[in-house]
Amino acid sequence: MAGRRRWATEEILDAAAELLRTSDAESFSVRKLAAVLGTDSSSLYRHFRSRTELLRAVADRILLAAVDGYVPEGDWKQRITGLALHVREAFGQQPQLAAVWGRYASSGAGSRLIMEEMLEALQASGLPDEKIPAQYHRLAVLVTSLIASEAGFGTLxxxxxxxxxxxxxxxxxxxxxxxxxxxxxxxxxxxxxxxxRRAAFEEILAAHLAHVEASI
Known part of the structure; x- marks a missing residue:
């Protein structure tokens, strides 16, 4: 009898993303995903150690998609605004994952690219190096909160x-x-x-960036 098919990591993430289009992160489970793929949960745990790790990986692909269509343009405020709008748009296509992104820290390539661009933009602002980590953290909390909040409406x-x-x-x-x-x-x-909500998103972000600029 033929053995079970071995699914590649990217195929598992594709299936997980598709499953999350018709459900929410709270009801998502590795067992449900395994059933969709016609395999057992243990085969998926060879790729991801936990449900949380799998969800983080799917959310990180959204960040990769956002960065893929982003080109740094303008001054530091325009760069941060452009990046934030790209992330907002990317999660708008998969709102169920915005809450996952806001709840769990990600260490994937997408997350690192987002962090790198925001930190580089803040460096270009003229802020002293010792103030940049704190300002980055406030920006990350603000953008994540706004996107996660908006995503709730996208699932209605x-x-x-x-x-x-x-x-x-x-x-x-x-x-x-x-x-x-x-x-x-x-x-x-x-x-x-x-x-x-797009106008509100941009106005709130612009107000925060103006506050950062005033502190320089």
Whole structure:
């Protein structure tokens, strides 16, 4: 009888990425992936020591894809903004993995390339070397948090999205002006979190970079 097929690491990552398109990271398991590949979990553990390591590897491929389409242009702020937007767009194609990226540290090639470019851009800003690691950390936390937060909206079904909008309208437009005077005053101008997130992403990042520039 023919033996089980031996899957290459890249094939396993391809299958994992495809499985995550139709599920979420919380319900993902090595056993489910093995079933998709027609093998047993032990064969996958020869490539990855744990479920977490496998998820990190899939997320790192998203970072590699982001860097692959990125060309450093402009000054240091433009470089960081361009890189952040490329990462945002890449995870927009696979929002289930944004939370994985935000939760677990990655040591893959994609992660190292992102770190290298951000650190080089900060060096070009004129910041003293002793201040760069702390500023890099703040930028990494900000960008990761914004992308992970936005990704949550990317996983909603159209029905869930519409239901959320209706609940928002009820909560805001129906607010009692005596109990919530400020909310009632701004009700027609306050927008749901999911609206125009790209502009909000760029404005928040620009404000932080301006703060960094002011400290130089």
């Amino acid at each position: 079904t159209p029905e869930e999205h519409e239901q959320g909008l209706e609940l928002f309208r009820v909560a805001v437009l129906g607010a009692d002006p005596e109990r919530f005077p400020a909310l009632a005053h701004f009700a027609r101008d306050v927008r749901p979190l999911g609206v125009d």
